[in-house]
Amino acid sequence: MSEFVIKRFVQTIIVIFLALTGVFFLVRLSGDPTLLFLPPDAPKGQIEVFRHTLGFDRPMYVQYIDFISHAIHGDFGDSLVTKESALGMILSSFPATLQLALSAFVLSLVVAIPIGVFSAYKRDTLFDKLGVGLTVLGQAIPSFWLGLLFIYFFAVKLHWFPTGGRTTPISMVLPTVTLAIYSMARIVRFTRSKMLDVLKKDYIRTIRAAGVSTFEILTKYALKNALLPIITLIALDLGVLLEGAVITEIVFSWPGVGMQIMNALMDRDFPVVMAGIFLISLIYSVINFAADLLYSAVNPQIRLK
C-alpha cells in the first residue's frame, strides 16, 4: 500500500514537471511579452532595458532552469501585469472553477447513472436506442459550440438565463449544463455497457434464483459490480471536467482559473499562465490517484501493491 502511494507520488511529480516544461516552451513560442507592455513607438534602448529587467534577454535554458528552481519552492513569480503573486491570483479564482466543475460533476452523475442502468434494463427498446443516439451526439458536440447555442437560445432569445458572469445562482445553470453534457454522455454509455456485462453473469442468475427482485438487482446487486469500473471513469471525469471548465469559463465569462489563464495568455503574462497550468495538472494527477484508491476501497479483490 505505502509502496503504491510512493510510486504514484513520483508519477505525479513527473507528470507535473513534464506539463510545466511543455507549457514553458510553448508560451515562449507565442512571442516576446516585452513588446506588449511598451508603447509601439518605444525606443529600442528602452525595450532592451525592460527586457533585461524581466530576464527575457537571457538564453532560453537559463530562463528555464531559473523557472524550475523557483517553481520547486512554489514560487511562480509575480504577474507581469498586476505585479501580484501569480500563484495567488490563480488560487483566488480557483473556487469559481471548482464550483463549476463540481456542480457539473454532480449533475452528470445524478442524471447519467440512472439513465445508463435503465437503458441496460430496457436494452434494444426505443428508449435505449434513443438514449444511445443522444449520448453519441452529446460526446460529439464540442462544448464551446454547445455553450454558444445555449447562450443564443436560452439567454438571448428566451431571456431565461444571463449570458454569462457569476453573479446570481441562476447564472450557474447554462455553464453547468454545457460542461456536464460531455461527461454525462460518457457515463451513460459506460454505465449501460457495464450493466449489460454484469447482468449476464452467473451470480446475477444465482441471486435471481434466491428470489431477489429485478429492481433490487438493478439498484443493488448488479449496480455495485458495474460501479467498480465506472468509479474510475467518473473520478477521471472530474479531472476532465476541470479541464473542460477552462473552455466553458471562457464562453460564459465565468471568472475562474480558465478565464485567468486565457487572459494571461492574451497578455503574455507568463508567470500567471505557468501557475495556472501547475494547479490544473496538480489537481488532475491527485484526482487520478484518488480514483485508484477509491477503486481498491470498493473492490475487495484488489489490494494495492
Next chain:
Amino acid sequence: MKNILDVSNLEVEFQTRRGSVRPLRGVSFQVHEGETLGIVGESGCGKSVTSLAVMGLLPRGKSEISRGQVLFEGQNITHLKERDKRKLRGNKMSMIFQEPMTSLNPVFTIGDQLSQPLKKHTRLGNKEIMVKIIEMLKLVGIPRPDQIVQQYPHQLSGGMRQRVMICLAIICKPDLLIADEPTTALDVTIQAQIINLLKKIKHETNMSIIFITHDLGVVAEICDRVIVMYTGQIVEEADVRTFFNHPKHPYSKGLLASMPKEDERKQPLMTIRGHVPSLNELPSGCTFSNRCPMAFAKCHVAPPTVHLKEQMCRCWLYADEQEGGSDGK
C-alpha cells in the same frame, strides 16, 4: 406418492439471429415427494433449459415457454407473474448451479448473499437471520461459519463455495431442489464430499431433488429415477436399477458404454460416434438415428413413446413390446 412437480409436454422456444429454435420439444415428467430424479444426457440436450424453465429463469425476452405446463405442488406456474414466481424461488424451489467460481457475487460478502432468501421469504430480524445462516453453514460443513459470513467469495475454495451455494439453496427449506451439474467443476475428492452432503441433506429434510449431470457414476450414487434427454426430448425414463441393468434406448446404452470401467483398462474407451446435432439441423424422424448403431428404415419417422413394464423409451426397436398402445409421438 404425491407429485411435487408435474411437467407436461413442455416446449421452450429461443429466438436467435438465425430464427427460432426449440431446445425443449415436448418434455413430460414428474418428481415425487422425497425423490431424487436424475436428468442425464450430453451437453446441449436440454437438461439445463428444463431446469431454468421450471425455475422461471429463462433469459428474458429471448426465450419463452411456447407449449405445455408446469405444475408445482398442484399449482400451475407456467405463466405465473414474475412477482408470484419470485415468492417461490429460493423459498419453495431453489437451484444450485454448475460453476461455484462464478456463481457468487464477488463484491458482496457470503453473509449478505446468504441473507437474501431469508429477507425475502421470512419475517426474521437481522440477528435471527445471522443465527440461521451460521446454523445452516454448519449444516453444509463449513468450518468457522462466523468468520466465513464476513468473507468474500474469492477468499474461499471451489468446494467451499459450492457448499455456500448449497446453503443458499436450502436455507429456506425448499420442497424442490434443482442441482444443475453441481459437481462437474469440482475435484473428484470434493465431488464425493458434495454428493454425500446432498444425500445427508435429503435424508434430513426429505426434499425432492432434480439432479442434472452427465456423470453416470453420480447418478448411480444418488438418484432414485433417471431421465435420459436427447435434443430436447426424453428418450428414456426408468428407475435407477432398471436403467443401469437393462437400458433400452440405444442412446442410453451408448452413454453407459462410454463410462470407463475398471476391467477394460487396456481396451479403447467406447464412444458414441458423431456429436449432438445443432438445433437448426435436427435429422428428420428419430433425431438420434444418424448416430445410432441400430438405426433401420423406420427411424426416418418420429419414433413412438413406448411404455414398457418398468420404463419408458422413445424408440422403434421396442414398438412391438408396447404395453397398452402407443401415443405415436
